[in-house]
Amino acid sequence: MPAGNGQLVSLQWQPLPGAPGAQIYPLIRKIDTISSNSYLIRTPDAILLIDPGGLPEQAEQLMQVVTDCRLERERPFFVILTHAHCDHFLGIQDLPVFAVADAGVLMVQDAGAGALEQGDGGLTQDAGAGALEQGDGGLTQADLFNIKISPMRVGFHLFSPGRRDDAGLPVGVCLANGGRLTVTAYPAGPQDLLPDRETIRFGPGPAIECYHTPGHSPDSICIRIGGLLFIGDILFAANPGIAGLVGWSQEALIRSLDGIGTLLSGGECTWICPGHGRLIAGEDATRMLAAVRTDALALANIAELNCDRAVQAAAFAEDCMDEVNELFTVMAGRLYYVSYVLDELEEPSIAEELNTLIHGDAIDELLEAFRIFAEEHHRGERLSVHLALKAGQVIGKLQRTFNSKELSQIIDPTLVLRAERLLSDYTTMFRGFAPPKEIVAVDLSAIVEALVEGLSVSTCSDDDVLSSADDDAAFARVLLSRIGTRPLLEDVEFTLDGPTAPLPVAIDRDHFTDLLTYLLEELVGTGADTCRVTLAEDGSSAVVTVAGNAPLPGNPENWRFLSGLCERAGGVLARGGEERGMCTSYTIRVTRVV
Numbered sequence: 163m164p165a166g167n168g169q170l171v172s173l174q175w176q177p178l179p180g181a182p183g184a185q186i187y188p189l190i191r192k193i194d195t196i197s198s199n200s201y202l203i204r205t206p207d208a209i210l211l212i213d214p215g216g217l218p219e220q221a222e223q224l225m226q227v228v229t230d231c232r233l234e235r236e237r238p239f240f241v242i243l244t245h246a247h248c249d250h251f252l253g254i255q256d257l258p259v260f261a262v263a264d265a266g267v268l269m270v271q272d273a274g275a276g277a278l279e280q281g282d283g284g285l286t287q288d289a290g291a292g293a294l295e296q297g298d299g300g301l302t303q304a305d306l307f308n309i310k311i312s313p314m315r316v317g318f319h320l321f322s323p324g325r326r327d328d329a330g331l332p333v334g335v336c337l338a339n340g341g342r343l344t345v346t347a348y349p350a351g352p353q354d355l356l357p358d359r360e361t362i363r364f365g366p367g368p369a370i371e372c373y374h375t376p377g378h379s380p381d382s383i384c385i386r387i388g389g390l391l392f393i394g395d396i397l398f399a400a401n402p403g404i405a406g407l408v409g410w411s412q413e414a415l416i417r418s419l420d421g422i423g424t425l426l427s428g429g430e431c432t433w434i435c436p437g438h439g440r441l442i443a444g445e446d447a448t449r450m451l452a453a454v455r456t457d458a459l460a461l462a463n464i465a466e467l468n469c470d471r472a473v474q475a476a477a478f479a480e481d482c483m484d485e486v487n488e489l490f491t492v493m494a495g496r497l498y499y500v501s502y503v504l505d506e507l508e509e510p511s512i513a514e515e516l517n518t519l520i521h522g523d524a525i526d527e528l529l530e531a532f533r534i535f536a537e538e539h540h541r542g543e544r545l546s547v548h549l550a551l552k553a554g555q556v557i558g559k560l561q562r563t564f565n566s567k568e569l570s571q572i573i574d575p576t577l578v579l580r581a582e583r584l585l586s587d588y589t590t591m592f593r594g595f596a597p598p599k600e601i602v603a604v605d606l607s608a609i610v611e612a613l614v615e616g617l618s619v620s621t622c623s624d625d626d627v628l629s630s631a632d633d634d635a636a637f638a639r640v641l642l643s644r645i646g647t648r649p650l651l652e653d654v655e656f657t658l659d660g661p662t663a664p665l666p667v668a669i670d671r672d673h674f675t676d677l678l679t680y681l682l683e684e685l686v687g688t689g690a691d692t693c694r695v696t697l698a699e700d701g702s703s704a705v706v707t708v709a710g711n712a713p714l715p716g717n718p719e720n721w722r723f724l725s726g727l728c729e730r731a732g733g734v735l736a737r738g739g740e741e742r743g744m745c746t747s748y749t750i751r752v753t754r755v756v
Contacts, residue, residue, distance in 0.1 A: 183206050190439075200213050246270055272289070479549055497573060554592050603668055605666055608664070
């Protein structure tokens with residue numbers, strides 16, 4: 163191969179391994195959501211374009227290469243889709259070559275009645291070919307990206323149900339572009355490990371093998387030519403923001419992964435050509451597919467990723483990122499202060515170690531990138547799924563930028579835990595599950611009292627520092643904690659009112675304590691030096707009132723976040739005493755347990 167290591171070279175003709183007389187011209191893109199890799203193949207009998215991509219300029223670039231090939235030698239031209247998601251085909255929607263019947267033929271999987279009878283979860287009559295011919299914005303994901311598609315003519319339906327009746331028998335087909343092909347269907351039996359297969363020959367040259375591999379979408383196929391296997395997006399089918407797309411099926415995906423794994427075990431596929439990203443060696447692909455299968459097994463009963471859920475995810479993403487930004491700013495500031503004190507105490511080596519616990523520059527870059535992306539998103543009125551996807555990408559990286567275990571021993575552990583929970587909640591929600599909410603019966607009075615005490619008194623006292631003086635390691639740990647921990651209510655006059663008897667309620671303890679901490683931070687942040695938390699019974703409810711001697715914003719910027727957090731805690735949040743754009747208190751209403 164021209165690359166010298168088995169890899170294909172993008173934008174260059176080269177021999178197609180294992181297929182004598184065939185050449186391939188790959189277009190390998192950086193991974194994104196707007197277009198796919200494309201693979202142009204020429205044989206003595208035909209020109210094939212696998213996945214022309216979602217960008218018109220990409221399709222036009224490839225069509226110029228096709229035109230040059232046909233000038234050298236006239237051959238019928240075909241476009242084959244690994245699946246009918248718009249990032250794989252939209253670029254050709256308005257190209258003139260597909261407005262002329264005899265110029266190019268589009269080949270797409272047709273689920274049809276036969277596939278439905280097999281029970282491939284999520285399949286409909288509109289799958290694949292039908293979706294394109296009807297301009298279906300749901301199955302093609304066009305609706306999700308606010309894209310309008312026009313109906314497209316599919317000249318050849320792969321896996322047409324009618325050919326199942328002639329299983330194993332070659333069927334000749336004449337097409338509008340002058341091409342003649344022979345197709346042989348090999349439906350999978352109940353005990354077969356490989357999926358449904360069709361062999362297509364355009365002449366005496368190399369054949370192509372198509373395998374029906376639904377799951378990522380009902381019409382997904384894999385295509386084998388020589389030693390290359392083109393697998394579309396199946397490697398990403400269990401990723402957050404992809405799992406749950408319209409037409410996605412966990413059952414079908416797992417079955418398809420098993421079938422592809424069986425195909426790879428034969429050793430004939432030396433390189434895997436994905437719809438996005440670099441080529442993968444066959445042995446590496448086997449391990450990657452196994453990992454995808456493990457992820458897919460954990461995705462039972464996830465919610466469908468449609469337009470409504472994309473909007474919800476985007477709103478949650480912005481709220482989450484704003485609060486994460488605040489938390490990381492505080493954590494980084496605390497850690498910087500500890501490092502400064504250690505430098506003053508002539509302990510530079512310990513200070514240097516602390517700087518590795520949180521990568522402040524990387525965090526700042528990630529959060530700033532998201533902020534800029536969000537501003538552009540709103541300015542351009544782009545659909546929310548882009549924002550949700552970007553947040554998922556940023557949060558995945560953020561989770562690798564700080565050492566939570568070590569940080570919790572130096573700075574206030576509630577800061578670290580809240581950051582972890584926010585990141586985890588978004589990831590869980592974006593994967594298609596409801597954010598964790600463990601509603602249990604607890605004593606509200608005891609919960610609030612313990613929280614307030616923790617926010618009022620340092621976790622490490624002067625006595626702790628003195629008692630550890632004989633042990634250098636213990637002394638260092640205690641000293642770091644003493645410097646890095648600053649209780650929120652340390653300089654605040656605080657009052658807790660309520661019944662002395664237990665007050666049993668049904669709440670999610672972690673989310674409730676996070677919420678109450680945020681509300682107290684709001685008070686202290688607005689200048690309150692006197693705070694009061696009052697617990698009261700009100701029929702079937704218990705009411706927690708949080709107030710201070712400084713006015714609160716009547717419509718705080720993070721109100722949507724606070725309300726959502728209260729809902730996850732099992733309660734309802736309200737503002738009290740609103741007047742002239744300000745309010746005097748917050749109230750949390752939760753359910754009493756009798």
